[in-house]
Amino acid sequence: MMKIAFIPIRSGSKGIPGKNIRPLGGKPLVCWIVDTLLLLSDIDQIWVSTDSEEAIGLLKSRYGEKIGIFHRNPKNAGDRSPVIEAVTEFINALQVPGDSKLILVQATSPFTTVDDFALLMESINNEEADSYISCQRVKKFSWTEDGKPLNYNMDTKPMRQNYPGLLLETGAFYASSVGAILQSGQLLSGRIKVIETGAGTSIDIDEEKDWIAAEHYIQDNGML
Numbered sequence: 001m002m003k004i005a006f007i008p009i010r011s012g013s014k015g016i017p018g019k020n021i022r023p024l025g026g027k028p029l030v031c032w033i034v035d036t037l038l039l040l041s042d043i044d045q046i047w048v049s050t051d052s053e054e055a056i057g058l059l060k061s062r063y064g065e066k067i068g069i070f071h072r073n074p075k076n077a078g079d080r081s082p083v084i085e086a087v088t089e090f091i092n093a094l095q096v097p098g099d100s101k102l103i104l105v106q107a108t109s110p111f112t113t114v115d116d117f118a119l120l121m122e123s124i125n126n127e128e129a130d131s132y133i134s135c136q137r138v139k140k141f142s143w144t145e146d147g148k149p150l151n152y153n154m155d156t157k158p159m160r161q162n163y164p165g166l167l168l169e170t171g172a173f174y175a176s177s178v179g180a181i182l183q184s185g186q187l188l189s190g191r192i193k194v195i196e197t198g199a200g201t202s203i204d205i206d207e208e209k210d211w212i213a214a215e216h217y218i219q220d221n222g223m224l
Contacts (some may be wrong), residue, residue, distance in 0.1 A: 002100040003124065004045045005037050008086045009107050010077045011052035015207045020107050021055050022211075025218040028058060029205065032110035034067060039114050042121040043103075049086050051077040070094070084187060091178055098179030104187060109134075109172035111200025111217060120175060120195045130190030131176040134197045139165040167194055170201040 009020040142150040
């Protein structure tokens with residue numbers, strides 16, 4: 001069973017122009033996650049799918065043959081283009097075998113760790129589910145706009161230490177077999193297992209405020 005890490009990045013980001021190759025803590029954003037993936041012996045191939053010639057030049061000069069670069073069709077790289085279109089374009093163009101596992105990894109979650117991916121790899125190797133999604137446990141109470149609690153009863157509000165919390169989708173990674181993706185047209189299908197990831201995956205860089213939070217995270221954790 002081949003395991004492929006697939007990183008889709010676009011040239012046109014409205015929230016933070018050019019964010020995928022913008023230096024974060026002195027290193028281009030996309031390189032944070034590529035460098036982490038290169039530490040994993042259980043990943044057979046790493047591919048970056050992009051329509052950005054600047055990103056292609058940067059990645060080739062930095063990694064050479066260590067990773068693959070897929071020239072993403074610009075029509076699948078627009079603001080409104082679902083990521084599944086970039087995934088299926090890649091699968092069909094390279095005729096990836098159906099029993100391969102494709103792990104979609106987001107460059108905008110730069111602090112996904114080796115340990116986070118190791119949990120995913122262990123579940124995949126043990127065939128614990130058909131698809132996998134990264135989530136983070138958050139001990140917060142949610143409310144509706146009209147003033148009603150969503151996840152507790154006001155008469156029996158649990159103490160925080162006794163509250164299991166919510167599992168929130170981080171977007172850091174999704175994984176499924178290539179065959180299942182093509183059959184369902186979705187990244188997730190069948191039996192889905194949650195992979196609970198660490199604190200770093202709470203940062204998903206979409207706007208400038210997220211970038212500032214990421215810079216603070218790097219400083220606070222001595223990652224410079």
